[in-house]
Amino acid sequence: MTTDPNEPLPRDFFDRPVLDVAPDLLGRTLVRVLPEGEIVLRLTEVEAYAGEVDPGSHAYRGRTRRNATMYGPPGHSYVYFTYGMWHCVNLVCGPAGHASGVLLRAAEVVSGVELARRRRPRSRGDAELARGPARLATALDVDLGMDGTDVCGGAAGAALRVLRGTPVPRGRISTGPRTGVGGEGATQPWRFWITGDPTVSPYRAHKPRRRAARLDASQDGS
Template sequence: MSGATGGGSGEADGGGGAADGAGRRSTGPNVSASPGAGEDWAALLRHTALDVAPRLLGSVLTVREPAPAGDASRPGGGEEGDGGERVGVVSIRLTEVEAYCGEVDPGSHAFRGRTTRNAPMFEGGGRLYVYFSYGMHWCANLVCGPAGQASAVLLRGGEVVAGHDLARKRRRAARTDRDLARGPARLAQSLGLTGADSGLALTPGGRAELELGAPVDAARVRTGPRVGVAGPGGDAGRYPWRFWIDGEATVSTYRPAAPRRR
């Protein structure tokens, strides 16, 4: 899930073209039951991934770099202000996400229970879960739901809305600004997120914070199968848990899981 159990949904991703043309309008309960516009992000992230995911579309995640050595929002951190100086900020408006629902979801990293790597998923909403994919890329998730549920939303794509120069410096391979955060690995790289940030709590004014946007019109929200998820978790009928804003250039191209060698 936070990527697939095989790491599939955390691919670098990005190819050309639009999102999966088979995407459906998300007019079902996942959108209509989502928390309302008046809720703050902390209240939102107490809900399940299926409620949170479509509501995150249009919201802005900001990451400041570097965090003070004693940032209290980081597990084990000390008092705010006893470390270094923040020298850069990147903000991304989210346009594509995927929901992963813990131990009941065969596509989730938490499907087989708690491990050292996925421990932040079990610690309750309002923090990051960052994992390494394919031995090459970091991918970032927002943990949601109550502690022990291991529910989280993979941040698959977005538009850089602040800190373009820093994002371009981190993503020198990007040919256009559209590609700075188009795909989960690119998004994490543009924000400067790594495994050291896994478990980091979102904090207003801290290293990472979330600003909820106005709810996206349900007519513009599309759903479809999660990218690169193999096995039962990739079943498009049972798990159409990828959400994106129709017509956004920063949405990545859908790719099914690669066939497994026998």
């Protein structure tokens, strides 16, 4: 098996239980190809969602038009729109029909920083460009049109793909409850992050949603 960090992750990487895939994504490389160039991210924080058995998952109550991509084959992006303002990106894993996925919560921009800054001009520093799932999607110019994208495609010009990168040793990975998840799903330690990395988003416990509330883009996503 190749260990070239620039090789795309194979589909069988994603065709595993979500709690195996999620921490193994840390340190991997996410590449977004835009007309003006590439933005390359190093994943630093993720959250696992286990489909219909997980009260925190969009698939908990079954298949809908919104979450249909989660039921498809592994190695594809599931993009959703939330609070009428933000997009978030997940990677589908497990066998088709299982509906599990990993939310990409934060990353370090390692290449294409200027392109990311154009989309996040109010960021107070480069560490904040993709600190939070909505900020990550905004920095990459990802929207619903990219829902279902094959991230294992491998072609250099593919709009979104995940490369092997440099996986993070388990001893450098922290775990804790997922951000903003309430109810029965509040306590599972299914958020994974690189310990001490400055791009990791701050944890915030679930708060009851108010109709007029506008959540910080850095924390949006479930």
